[in-house]
Amino acid sequence: MKNLTPKIVLFFLLGLLFYSCSEVRKLQKKQLLIEDNEIIVNNKSVNLEDLHNQLYQKPNSKLLGFKPRLQLYNLSKKNADSSYQAWLLKKPNRLERMTKLYSKKQVNRLGKSFLVSGYSDFFKQVGEAPSILDTARVRKSEIRLQSYQFNRGFFDVKVASKIDSFKNKKVKVTYQINTGKPYVIDSIFRNIDSPIVDSLYQNISGNSLIKTGETYTAENISNEKKRIATEFRNRGLYHFQENYIKRPDIDTIGKKNKLNITFNIGNRIVKNADSTYTEPFKLYKINKVNIFTDKQVKERAIGIDSISYKKFNFYSSGKLKYKPKALVNAIFIEEGKLFSEQDKTLTTRALSNLKVFAYPRIQYVEDATGNGLIANIVLTPLKKYNFNIKGDFTQSNIQLFGISGFTGITFRNLFKGAEILDFSLRGNLGSSKDASIKNSTDAFFNILEYGADVKLSFPRIFFPINTSNIIRKESLPSTSITLGLSKQTNIGLDKENYYGSFYYDWGLNKDETKKFKLDLFNLQFVKNLNIDNYFNVYNYSYNTLNNLAQTYNTNATFEDDAGNLTFSGAVDFINAVTNNAYPLTLPRDNPDYKIINTIGERRKRLIENNLILSSSFSYNLSTKRSINDVQFYNIKAKIESSGNILSLIAKQKKEGLNSNDNQTVFGVEYAQYLKTEFEYIKHLHLYKKSSLAFRFFGGVAVPYGNSNSVPFSRSYFAGGSNDNRGWQAYSLGPGSSLSVNDFNEANLKLSLNLEYRFNIFNSLNGALFTDAGNIWNVSDNVEDEKLKFKGTKSFQEVALGTGFGLRYDFGFFVIRGDLGFKAYNPAKEYSQRWLKDMNFSKTVFNIGINYPF
Template sequence: MNRTHLILFFVCFVMLLASCSSTKYVGDGEYLLDKVEIISDNKSHKSSDLKSYLRQQPNFKVFGLMKWQLFVYDWSGRNEKRWINKQLRRIGEAPVIMDTTLVDQSAAELERFYVNKGYINAEVTASIDTSKRKKAVVTYHIKANEPYRIRNYTMNLEDTKIDSIARLKAPRRSKLTSAFRSAPEGYTSLIKENALFDRDELDKERQRITSLLRRRGYYAFNRDNLAYVADSAFNQNIVDLEMLLKPYRQVNLDGSVVESPHKQYYIKDVMVVTDYDPIGAGEGEAAFNPTDTVQTGGISILYGKNGHSVRPSVLRKSVFLSPGQRFNERNVEQTYSSFAALRALKNVNIRFTEIEEQDTMKLNCVILTSPTKTQGVGVELEGTNSAGDFGFASSLNYQHRNLFKGSELFSAKIRGAYESLSGNKGSGLASYWELGGEASVLFPRFVFPFLSENFRRKLRASTELKVSYNRQTRPEYERAILSGGWSYIWQDRTNSQARHVFKLLDIDYVYLPKIDADFKNSLPASTALYNYSDQFIVGAGYSYSFNNFNPQNRQRNTHSLRASFEMAGNLLNGLSRVTGAKKDAEGRYKLFGINYAQFIKGDIDFGKGIVLDSRNKLAFHVGVGVAFPYGNAKMLPFERRYFSGGANSVRGWSVRELGPGSMEITDTTSFALQAGDIRLDLNLEYRTKLFWKFEMAAYVDAGNIWTIRPYEDQKDGNFDFSRFYKEIAVSYGLGLRLDFDFFLLRFDTGMKAYNPQERGSMRWAITRPNFKDNFAWHFAVGYPF
């Protein structure tokens, strides 16, 4: 199909959709809600944000342009019992019939929103245009009017202790609003003079004070104990605001209410139950059915039928509540977090019981947990497609969640893969085999000698020891990689969505037991020396990742950040110099007669998702990576070099087919040369829901890789400020996804738009779209970013 036929087909398809009646199933006297507009004289709030308050929305538009699902629904016949009609209606979407009651309710919701934001005299009216046959356009007109502002704000909290606490800096816990999570030193109130009389901000201020108090013993305090009195009698649109403290109210069994001052609470007894059954349990301690009780560190541990499934010392270290301690909500949160890290336990629940002793309020604390399934086995099977070569992979996984009765997670995996390589250009390759295994132990605590227990508890980091072996067999060579590592993993205390990984030691030993002589001779000397020879990679690294995506709230904007840094070879190089080791003919030190790499490498990736409405989302991604070999290496190891193209990069190219720079690619170019030390990825994607679990995406990708310095065998592949912008490849495409919530299957296509590997006008591949030279497709799991 040539380009002219494609254009004609597209035009005919659009005309077919346009000719479909969208009011086929709109009855007499009814109107299809064709469009909704919001016109406001206040620019503080975007119309797109206000639409979430409307009770009725028009039919969904694919990519915000076409009511495709409504058209599909209208293709169905009136006989609802026919199978084809059922399917069309299931895929499609019934017409949204305008309801004047919902229009009035929407206007009231918009008015309520503006009133809460301080626009007390806001006016919202709705007009309905039915001039089009059986179609209605509803327009909401918002006149915000002059807002009310706060002239004076005072806190009149009669309890002096509570008043002093309320004026402290807000706690840094992530559950609080970001407005004061990162507050500067000396910050107190969220309410400022001359600010809008915003009721949402008033609620945040109440929550701020409540959090401060609950971290200082006031267990029974909640934000409803704080009230506001607003006086607007002085002048129109001016409010004098006062915060008052309500007394603690207790309702007796006879219905009477007793008021008393707020008191601080102290912890009395702490008990951990390891075999709690939330379904069959009754009331009281007898419902726990303990078979053994252990006293340790001032807490009681009740073991059940599973015996000492987790060592008492491990449970004690996970409890941040102790007898005699003043109640602190932060300690409760830390206890929840610590128990959540114990993979041997599940269903953690902390209960408190109030007790009054000699005018002192105390709390008995019971931590309820249940044992999880200790061992598990899983099998994974997947299909692969790399540069058009098909294959399959399978793995057998085993987990033990309580290896040494300290909730240590032991994981083991054996993986095998096969891939046909017959399609590789000019290589005559037959197949690719991979066989490997890995084992790791994750300790739910910071493991390091000579450190105090208090210091380890404060760090709250997990420790992972990992070893793996991987053997790859290609017709050109066989390569084996033996790896080992010692890492620490922890979450940010001020933000549970942030994750840190520090690789204290990361070792790779790359061994090539076999390499084809013709293949090796075809490679440039530097490439063969650094990329296809035995070598050590010994280093350390750190990575930080953040993602605020919440599967329970998919209608909010999201953003993610990942940054990593790695250094290798410095320790070995220092040892070589100290011991007076001699260099080889290439000027490099060796370890046990084997080369070792020396480099630094850094990566940063940022992604953001913008929700346009309940079924449309815009997402973009920016990724940059730079690696620099030095000292004992003039080139980065093959395992650490960047590649471009593929399902998570510039999708107009198959994996590892783009770059570096504008290096010209020929039929004899080895894949080993299409690697670099600098990467750039730019992605923009429009995602739209179709029906059931199906989602469609349209996207534009840009990027490339470059070498850090000029190499003779990679001409025009180096990064140069004077021309790098001319070497940024661009592609576009459509993708179809199947979203099952817990995982997503993705089929993406890509068409080259600008190809820096070509010369002259041939670079503009967008002028000659075809499925032979300028097209690639990809199958993957999960979103590309």
């Protein structure tokens, strides 16, 4: 090994030398490659993205210190077509021979093939051309850096550049910036021609973004101009635009690093034919509001129906098809109010939110007095009925192949109050070779799922008492009622699922960053149809039980001819052990008894039919404004209570207790629990196309009253593509247990996720991530201490996964693949927990759509 070491080092150094030379091999004689840019501000090197964005020339992109895109570009030919033509003419008669052998058209097509020139075009497209030094662009970068600092209040800034040459035709460009001291705002003045504008300016100046004592920045000046214009247009100045705020006067005469700012706002410019004149601005009120429920109604002279309602004038072709009250609730432009751009925006959004009209058109016309406005709201109704049919191919960990279909119909303006009724049918045919799939035939499609849903939506709070003083119409409230059913066959235990809900949602403020949802009633009834298939589905539980039976079982009726437990015999074996039936008596503190009892308790819980009637309240706060935002945070909180109403019903019905000593309603044991969740997501933009994403989630569901456990559908699991990616879904936890079940779940969950995201090239992105978390049982009927949450001591059982992934952004969705490793595995002995599974043989590969958080 000692003899090999110098050879390995030499080989590595030769490889680096070859790589370095290959970067510049396509440069011409006097061309130089920019290896690095450095910006030094006041004798300190800085790496601020905003500063580097001012440079006209940047080095080629790097990945782990290498330049893969430049290398790909260098693999291409400069003029592949010309090289091909030169090759054809290099030897006499070559072109003639090839034309006879093929054809002239085929010979030309060969020159454009991938092997001849196509690969060069591909490498140029995915690669990156060398960043060649251009001294003229260096000078332009100096000017741009100077302008950048000047706009931030450094009026005495000086910028210089230096070019250092390296070996192998590479250079480094250094920009030296001496900012000097920033200029501070000393006084703010105004020069406003129109008296009404001057008065409004004084009213809004308290919220100014420009304050004395703060450093001058051009960005703050620009933002203040936008704020002033917005405030004026929301306070009656119909004709005011931002360009009426002229460039402020900046006065630094006689002051040391201080300045005075004067805002100049002129009179309104009025055009009259070929001439223009100025006049003072004036306030405009809304004197009339017309609503045209058909965009053609304005051009028609006959067949027009009109009605007035609360100072709103409705016009329609024939009889009005909408209740005026429903439309008025979505209109914020009112007679007698001052003109407001905000009211127009809110009206547009509210009318669109009704989902019975296309994007509305709102026009203002000056009335005869010249001091008022007539608002014309022109609506374009959508089709009353809308059919939707679609199909898709699916694949999952259960079905190898599936065909899903959906058909639905939407009824708009159902009761003439802009109500929406959606009715849909859906189905799925799938194929699986899973042993847990039970089917009496050998048909290819052995999985079937189908269902139906009905949803009725009201664009208001549907409640017997007026709630407008509590939830104002500006928050765009709505009420939804849903009913649905679905059925699965040949999947696990087979299920019938019946559900219904009645909920309200609304936004707290006008930019919709805060949202609330009140789920008044949420009813779910889950019925298991094939409980005899339990141990075929939960095969791990069966194998554990069967192995124990080889030691403790003495009843031959529990076994088949091979000496293994039958599925029904497995149930009998559990009952015999837990009921201390001789000769299977085991002490309760025996570890094997605990395992058998746990499997039995879990089976009993999972085969039970579930009746859940819950109410919940959700809150969502987000600073994300668009899909392209890379810096924002999001907060979600929810509290849910289940079983209290059913408990009152059960006391009135007095059905008695079932075999579990619990109350029932219509013969079904109902769930009773309290559940709360909190999630915080933060995205930070770091540099160029890189960002840092963080998520914390905490949730707990505590059973009480009629329940000593939480239904499976309301419990938590860990692992998977959107959670801890070092583990597969349902395989982590609870606690320090070694995943004792096929699908592990519990009623307490804590998780942390941190992900560094960066661009590789074009639409291909990469990620490095760390995931931490686990699930535990708390305040339920689980007895195994390894599964329970034991306060701060349980933080030693927080699993840690790490890894890396690739994402390809198609624009409207992202496909990602993540490789996760188990860095800290709490299921192992303490000395074996750290970094024992950090190898590719134990890697978990996750595929997902869009980002995990």
